[in-house]
Amino acid sequence: MRVPYDEMVAVFKRVLLKYGMREDKADRAAHLFADASRDGVYTHGLNRFPRYIEYIEAGAIDLDAEPELVQQFGAIARYDGHKGPGNLNAEICAQKAMELADQYGIGCVALGHTNHWLRPGSYGIQAAEKGYIAILWTNTTPNLPAWGGKEPKLGNNPIVFAVPSRQGVVLLDAAMSMFSYGKIESYMRAGKELPVDGGFDSNGNITRNAAEIFKTSQALPIGFWKGSGMSLMLDLIVSTLSGGFTVREVGTVPLESELCQMFLMIRTDIFGDQETMLDKIDATLADMKTATPMKEGVAVRWPGEGMKRVRAESMELGVLVDDEIWNKVLAM
Amino acid sequence: MRVPYDEMVAVFKRVLLKYGMREDKADRAAHLFADASRDGVYTHGLNRFPRYIEYIEAGAIDLDAEPELVQQFGAIARYDGHKGPGNLNAEICAQKAMELADQYGIGCVALGHTNHWLRPGSYGIQAAEKGYIAILWTNTTPNLPAWGGKEPKLGNNPIVFAVPSRQGVVLLDAAMSMFSYGKIESYMRAGKELPVDGGFDSNGNITRNAAEIFKTSQALPIGFWKGSGMSLMLDLIVSTLSGGFTVREVGTVPLESELCQMFLMIRTDIFGDQETMLDKIDATLADMKTATPMKEGVAVRWPGEGMKRVRAESMELGVLVDDEIWNKVLAM
Numbered sequence: 028m029r030v031p032y033d034e035m036v037a038v039f040k041r042v043l044l045k046y047g048m049r050e051d052k053a054d055r056a057a058h059l060f061a062d063a064s065r066d067g068v069y070t071h072g073l074n075r076f077p078r079y080i081e082y083i084e085a086g087a088i089d090l091d092a093e094p095e096l097v098q099q100f101g102a103i104a105r106y107d108g109h110k111g112p113g114n115l116n117a118e119i120c121a122q123k124a125m126e127l128a129d130q131y132g133i134g135c136v137a138l139g140h141t142n143h144w145l146r147p148g149s150y151g152i153q154a155a156e157k158g159y160i161a162i163l164w165t166n167t168t169p170n171l172p173a174w175g176g177k178e179p180k181l182g183n184n185p186i187v188f189a190v191p192s193r194q195g196v197v198l199l200d201a202a203m204s205m206f207s208y209g210k211i212e213s214y215m216r217a218g219k220e221l222p223v224d225g226g227f228d229s230n231g232n233i234t235r236n237a238a239e240i241f242k243t244s245q246a247l248p249i250g251f252w253k254g255s256g257m258s259l260m261l262d263l264i265v266s267t268l269s270g271g272f273t274v275r276e277v278g279t280v281p282l283e284s285e286l287c288q289m290f291l292m293i294r295t296d297i298f299g300d301q302e303t304m305l306d307k308i309d310a311t312l313a314d315m316k317t318a319t320p321m322k323e324g325v326a327v328r329w330p331g332e333g334m335k336r337v338r339a340e341s342m343e344l345g346v347l348v349d350d351e352i353w354n355k356v357l358a359m
Numbered sequence: 360m361r362v363p364y365d366e367m368v369a370v371f372k373r374v375l376l377k378y379g380m381r382e383d384k385a386d387r388a389a390h391l392f393a394d395a396s397r398d399g400v401y402t403h404g405l406n407r408f409p410r411y412i413e414y415i416e417a418g419a420i421d422l423d424a425e426p427e428l429v430q431q432f433g434a435i436a437r438y439d440g441h442k443g444p445g446n447l448n449a450e451i452c453a454q455k456a457m458e459l460a461d462q463y464g465i466g467c468v469a470l471g472h473t474n475h476w477l478r479p480g481s482y483g484i485q486a487a488e489k490g491y492i493a494i495l496w497t498n499t500t501p502n503l504p505a506w507g508g509k510e511p512k513l514g515n516n517p518i519v520f521a522v523p524s525r526q527g528v529v530l531l532d533a534a535m536s537m538f539s540y541g542k543i544e545s546y547m548r549a550g551k552e553l554p555v556d557g558g559f560d561s562n563g564n565i566t567r568n569a570a571e572i573f574k575t576s577q578a579l580p581i582g583f584w585k586g587s588g589m590s591l592m593l594d595l596i597v598s599t600l601s602g603g604f605t606v607r608e609v610g611t612v613p614l615e616s617e618l619c620q621m622f623l624m625i626r627t628d629i630f631g632d633q634e635t636m637l638d639k640i641d642a643t644l645a646d647m648k649t650a651t652p653m654k655e656g657v658a659v660r661w662p663g664e665g666m667k668r669v670r671a672e673s674m675e676l677g678v679l680v681d682d683e684i685w686n687k688v689l690a691m
Contacts, residue, residue, distance in 0.1 A: 199591075201588065
């Protein structure tokens with residue numbers, strides 16, 4: 028089923044208001060959810076909305092809390108998220124990092140004690156559309172085994188890179204597991220096999236079976252030991268700089284709360300050659316598309332390229348929804 | 360064969376002096392090469408030394424050039440490497456980024472027009488040993504196909520994360536290809552199969568055959584489309600900020616010269632809780648090691664953990680060398 032974008036925003040907002048969110052905040056949160064689904068990131072749009080409400084009901088999200096500046100040294104600042112809504116906290120801290128970048132060329136905000144930021148790409152897109160380069164990441168609950176071990180000791184810690192281009196935002200939004208749990212869940216729901224190996228089954232064998240991986244919680248890191256190592260580094264950096272919880276510590280709280288996020292922003296206009304920069308980026312994107320396709324007729328795509336098409340389709344025909352989840356939200 | 364560390368440094372230095380490098384620079388470069396082999400990174404130590412000399416002979420490395428500050432805005436600076444020796448340029452720029460971090464908490468140097476920096480981890484170790492968090496990366500010549508295409512349009516663009524810990528530097532040094540070309544080459548030399556899939560053979564099938572991948576130049580990105588995307592982002596960021604060459608442009612020059620490197624340094628003492636930070640890091644490293652091993656008796660290792668053992672062994676028994684390459688260098 029497809030739902031008009033404005034209707035989707037209105038429904039999310041109505042539910043958030045009902046659960047006690049302040050009007051301006053409910054409006055922003057509703058847009059962030061709807062934008063994710065509109066752009067094709069269903070796992071962190073509508074599909075995740077019911078869990079957001081559950082977290083509010085459970086008291087894991089404090090609706091009234093806002094990020095607070097704890098300490099600052101030059102271009103880097105530590106914020107305490109006070110368990111506020113993760114998407115709103117993240118949006119505010121991304122903005123603070125851009126303000127630091129305005130002053131120092133580069134700005135860094137490390138946010139601790141916050142909640143899931145929903146769609147990571149949201150804050151990268153906002154920054155790149157304003158001309159910043161963004162590097163952002165979050166830690167998560169333990170959901171990824173360290174390479175060589177069985178129990179999940181690491182998080183899949185998604186990282187976002189966003190760079191402006193004349194053809195739209197070049198956007199990479201990648202978890203350190205081959206597939207995020209949202210993705211694994213949606214393959215499981217659809218009864219489909221993953222397109223490449225995604226984790227371990229209960230016998231310790233590498234598998235594409237989404238349901239098995241969901242059961243073992245043993246997702247495969249990208250590049251085996253490399254993604255495992257990268258996940259560790261991202262966690263150590265963000266948790267120590269923010270003064271928040273490490274993945275290990277997040278694992279000790281009942282819900283996936285107490286997360287940390289990193290917001291690195293860099294201005295692209297400080298060296299006075301923004302047009303040359305954009306030329307370079309365009310030339311690279313164009314060059315990638317000249318490669319002989321692996322699958323005949325399927326040209327190479329740069330990350331973020333598909334988003335514009337999905338967005339246009341959503342705005343024209345309505346946003347694609349999972350009927351069951353949409354009806355669940357309508358009934359809230 | 361094993362060679363005493365001091366002898367190795369002396370031999371490298373003698374050859375560099377013979378080729379016209381200034382005494383203090385030859386001393387630093389010789390140490391950086393010997394340190395890489397000493398720590399077990401043979402591909403970027405002794406094994407790469409002959410190519411460094413070839414580059415000097417070909418004029419691709421200008422022995423007298425030094426990185427020059429072109430522009431600075433707050434905590435971010437652009438340097439021109441003037442085609443100086445890549446390892447020395449990188450060491451200087453890492454130092455400059457630490458100085459910016461001293462002042463602003465975070466410091467960023469984007470270096471263009473430089474050469475291969477040899478072992479990427481060197482500059483991360485130096486920084487973390489002084490208490491900084493380091494995030495560093497380089498671009499390379501086109502050596503990695505963008506996901507979905509055949510010809511190499513991307514670089515494998517190694518990235519380094521280094522974080523201090525009480526147990527030594529936690530160090531990740533990872534190319535965006537499953538295996539660096541140095542690694543593929545050494546498996547090929549040894550006639551061994553790669554431990555996991557590493558690229559495409561001439562029929563477009565994914566393979567572990569190192570010689571085939573060396574032939575097709577179609578290495579596999581870590582995490583398939585994810586590593587491909589990450590490689591693109593790293594290149595776009597470093598080339599535009601440094602004002603240097605993109606991977607595509609590097610592909611237009613005869614040797615792998617004209618590279619760009621990024622040096623991001625963050626102080627860990629600015630928020631006054633360095634001991635708490637180190638506690639958090641220790642606890643995470645210790646927790647990883649409590650996981651049930653995938654292979655019985657082989658505990659999980661954190662990135663950088665093995666290095667200390669290899670280093671101690673090298674200092675006690677001598678540095679392990681490929682006899683053929685060592686004799687080649689001795690004859691220089």
